[in-house]
Amino acid sequence: MGILDVDQQKLVEKTAEELKSIIEMPEWAHYVKTSPARERPPLRDDWYYLRAASILKYVYKLGPIGVSKLSRKYGGRKNRGMAPEHFYRGSRKIIRYILQQLEKAGLVEMKKDGQYKGRIITPKGHKLLALAARKVEKDGNV
Numbered sequence: 001m002g003i004l005d006v007d008q009q010k011l012v013e014k015t016a017e018e019l020k021s022i023i024e025m026p027e028w029a030h031y032v033k034t035s036p037a038r039e040r041p042p043l044r045d046d047w048y049y050l051r052a053a054s055i056l057k058y059v060y061k062l063g064p065i066g067v068s069k070l071s072r073k074y075g076g077r078k079n080r081g082m083a084p085e086h087f088y089r090g091s092r093k094i095i096r097y098i099l100q101q102l103e104k105a106g107l108v109e110m111k112k113d114g115q116y117k118g119r120i121i122t123p124k125g126h127k128l129l130a131l132a133a134r135k136v137e138k139d140g141n142v
Contacts, residue, residue, distance in 0.1 A: 014132035015053035037078035064118035
């Protein structure tokens with residue numbers, strides 16, 4: 001089984017557990033909203049690591065990918081009262097900061113491939129995702 005063949009939510013949770021020892025959650029992450037479409041900050045204390053794991057998975061799946069495209073993935077509809085809902089992109093600061101931390105840890109790298117440029121996953125990042133996928137597969141069979 002491959003990385004994308006297992007339950008994606010469990011894969012992100014297992015990867016987030018692994019990332020807790022690799023990257024550090026910034027102090028401002030307890031107070032920040034993840035998008036203008038959100039009314040409140042995330043409820044989970046470990047949301048930052050879950051977002052980092054999810055970004056790592058998307059870089060594996062769609063790379064080379066940049067901050068702008070990822071912000072569309074994490075956007076949502078904003079409740080504007082009586083006015084119709086409108087789509088707002090996710091916070092690019094959070095995505096950029098996570099990508100910089102993943103790059104510093106050696107899990108992703110910047111790549112320019114012809115007209116496409118963005119971040120791609122490194123062998124170390126692929127190994128981390130594959131390890132998490134094996135753990136999910138093993139837990140699912142027990």
